[in-house]
Amino acid sequence: MGEEEAVGRVRFGVLGCADIVRKVARAIGMAKGATIHALGSRSLEKAKAFAADNNFPTQTKLYGSYAEVLDDADVDVVYIPLPTTLHLEWAVKAAQKKKHVLLEKPPALTVEDMDKMIESFDRHGVQLMDGTMWVHHPRTARMAELLNNPQLFGNLKEVHSIFSYAASHEFLEKNIRSRPDLDALGAQGDIGWYCCRAILWANDYQMPQNVRAMPAPIFNAAGVIMSCGATFMWEVGRLATYHASFLSHATTNLTVQGTRGTLHVEDFCIPFEETNASFKFISDMKPKPLFLGWENRPDEHKVIAEVPQEVAMIEELSRIVKNIRDGEGKIDPFWPSITRKTQVLVNAVMESIHSNFDIVNIT
Amino acid sequence: MGEEEAVGRVRFGVLGCADIVRKVARAIGMAKGATIHALGSRSLEKAKAFAADNNFPTQTKLYGSYAEVLDDADVDVVYIPLPTTLHLEWAVKAAQKKKHVLLEKPPALTVEDMDKMIESFDRHGVQLMDGTMWVHHPRTARMAELLNNPQLFGNLKEVHSIFSYAASHEFLEKNIRSRPDLDALGAQGDIGWYCCRAILWANDYQMPQNVRAMPAPIFNAAGVIMSCGATFMWEVGRLATYHASFLSHATTNLTVQGTRGTLHVEDFCIPFEETNASFKFISDMKPKPLFLGWENRPDEHKVIAEVPQEVAMIEELSRIVKNIRDGEGKIDPFWPSITRKTQVLVNAVMESIHSNFDIVNIT
Known part of the structure; x- marks a missing residue:
């Protein structure tokens, strides 16, 4: 690339060396208009080793603290993949330094913490985007088109989502997502988050009126949730359910039923393949005479992704940030609004x- | 067919001219070892017209009452597709005449009624089978094999089922299934029945310890349930959910998750095609490095059905009845036992x- 193009890119600074950084750093490297500028870890040696192991650009600034990343005047966006307990502190510090924020999910432990962050982002004119990748996949837009087609889908009635993976015994006791001091929301914050987002997405982000948790959630020895679910209710007889678990084999289903059609996708969160994704949709399923079968069956819709969904996420954030930096753009309120809505559902x-x-009322 | 073969066949007598009789009469006609012997309606003219319209064998005895069917000494099995409110009366009358019974679902309005029927069947040495067809499909047996394979499936953790169809406004107010005097269990008895059976089936018919209904069921103006769901719980952290509705587009999903595998079927109740059915199963789904996708995806398992599932049902019942008639066989307690268990869940x-x-405890 030319020097000029490189200079124009939105520069990401990363806090910490979490596993997910490997995926997001690769995405930043692939994304148009973005570049990794800095990586900070609690130890400079760790940052150096991580950058080398993961093919970070040789010019990446490596720091032995998170604070130095925030102090780097060239950083446009801070990526925060830290344990959730640390999000509030570092998100607010980033905002105070006028850094835009890409925040891993779950963004906060409580809605109160989320609101403190948002207040800080608003005050400092900073864009927030959370790290939910699948909403950036072109398949998601294609599915939304169908759900918004009243002839094919009718009125939304039900959403059902299942998200699980069978974590190892070690994970269930020691992983960050299982520790009350690090990610106290456990499976609900990790994978329940995706189900709650999917339910909101299918409802065009209209919030439910109330929610009731499913009975019999499961906690680990430290009291962190490993398995849970809920039913969300909207007026006019709309309903959604989900179940999220660290204790069942990997399953990521989303089914959305209208009065005239049904959508089903088996890999909504992470598509089986990076560049080809699919989903099933059927409108007006008709029984054969005597109900001996069905006249039609769900069509498989295939969608080509020009770039992986996490690259699309980085490109969208970079586009917004570049426009703000160039004085031509504003904060896009859509992204923080869906982050907050999802957080509200997760905590409800x-x-x-x-x-x-x-039953908890959602206000 | 030879006269001798025809004489040996198990002879079905049908009570009434419900829509479902057309499908079941066709199945009796196709089934090895079975024949339609009699049809009774409240009017002889209606019986004659129905038999002619539906190509009943010309020798079918046509009666202007249900009682005459029971009085026909040549009838081996009485098929009862009447509104549920009438099941107790006619099932007990059939048993008193030593007729075996094929009973449409839901078999009863209450467990107490179910138990009165079973007591009568037991006293008179009569076989009961309910009209749930899908359990007789060879696909069901093939799926059960996989669920019972601990290497591929592990331990059962979750079952999730959705069953819906968008009924017309007229159906929702006037259909038998919507009327408190005829089928007071509404959508729960009609399609919730299938979900409860599927949940039991996946649990190898082990009953849950308790159940909690999902919030926000929907009733029609007459107070009959049009949409509802529930969560069932077993000790050892097993759970099942379902949602059944007359208000959403046709959807018949069943997902079963173990610790090592996931099964998914989209047409569990009525396969898309009569002779070819399929389901998806995956064991040990593995993420690609960096979670950029999945190494493996669900396999589609195809199963050929030699005969439609309702024909398999009639053949199974006829086989049992013929053996009893010939003095070589006994009542098969499996069929009434799963009928009763399903009824218990539906009513719980x-x-x-x-x-x-x-939360309702299931005893």
């Missing part, structure tokens, strides 16, 4: 679980 | 709905 389920599975 | 959900969605 927890509230229901902790109040004997009562 | 109703009990939870009517007791403010409390």
Whole structure:
């Protein structure tokens, strides 16, 4: 690339060497208009080793602290993949330094913490985007088109999502996502997050009126949730359910039913293949005479992704940030708004679980 | 066919001219070892017209009452497709005449009624089978083999089922399934039945310890349930959910998750095609490095059905009845046992709905 093009790119600074950084750093490297500028770890040696192991650009600034990344005047966006417990502190510090923020999910442990972050982002004119990748896949847009087609889909009635993976015994006791001091929302924050987002997405981000957690959630010895679910309710008889678990074999289903059609996708969060994805949709399924079978069956819709979904995410964030930097653009309020809505649902389920599975009103 | 073969066949007598009789009469006609012997309707003219319209054998005895079918000494099995409210009366009358019974689902409005029928069947040495067809499909047996393979599936953790169809406004107010005087269990008895059976089937018919109905069921103006769901719980952290609705587009999904595998079938109740059915199964789904996709994806398993599932049902019942008639066989207790278990679950959900969605213990 030319020097000029490189100079124009949006520069990402990364806090820490979490596993997910390997995937996101690769995406930043592949994304048009983005570049990795800095990596900070609690030890400079760790940052150096991680950068070398993961083919970071040789010019990447390597720091022995997170604070130095925020102090680097050339950093446009700070990527925060730290344990959730640390998000509030570092997101607010990044905002205070006028850095835009790419925040791993779950963004916060509580809605109160989320709102403190958002208040800080708003005050400092900073863009927030959370790290939910699948909403950036072109398949997601294609599915939304069908759900928004009243002839083919009718009115939305139900959304059902299942997300699970069978974690190892070690994971269930020691992984960050299983530790009350690091990611206290456990499976609900990790994978319940995706189900709640999918439910919101299918509802065109209209919030439900209330939620009731499913009975019999499972906690690990440290009291962190390993398996749970909920039913969300909207007025006018719309409903959604999900179940998320670290204890069942990998399953990532999303089914959306309207009055006239049904959508089903088996790999909604991470497509089986990076460049080819598919989903099933059927409109007006008709029984054969005597109900001996069905006249039609779900069509498989194939969608080509020009770039992996996480690259699309980085490109979208970089586009917004570049326009702001160039004085031509504004904060896009859509991204923080869906982040907050998802956080509200995630925590409403927890509230229901902790109040004997009562119905919790969502305000 | 030879006269001798025809004489040896198990002879079915049908009570009434419900729509479903057309499908089951066709199945009796196709099944090895079975024949339609009699049809009774409240009017002889209606019986004659129905038999002519549906190509019943010309020698079929046509009666202007249900009682005459029971009084026909040549009838071996009485098929009862009447509205559920009438099941107890006619099933007990059939048993008193020593007729074996094929009973449409839901078999009863309450477990108490179910138990009165079973008591009568037991006293008179009569075989009961309910009209749930899909359990007789060879696909079902093939799926059960995989679920029972601990290497491929591990331990059962979750079952999730969705069953819906978007009924017309007229259906929702006037159809038998929507009327409190005829089928007071509404959508729960009609399609919730299939979900409860599927959940039991996946659990090898082990009953859950308790159930909680999902919030926000929907009733029609007459107070009959049009949409509902529930969560069933087993000790050792096993769970099942379902949702059944007359208000959403046709969807018949079943997903079963173990610790090592996931099964998914989209047409579990009525296969898309009569002779070819399929399902998806995956064991040990592995992410690609960096979670850029998945190394493997669900395999589609195809199963050829020699005969439609309802024909397999009639053949199984006829085989049992013929053996009893010939003095070589006994009642098969499996069929009434799963009928009763399904009825218990269907009514436990109703009990939870009517007791403010409390958890109901299943005894």
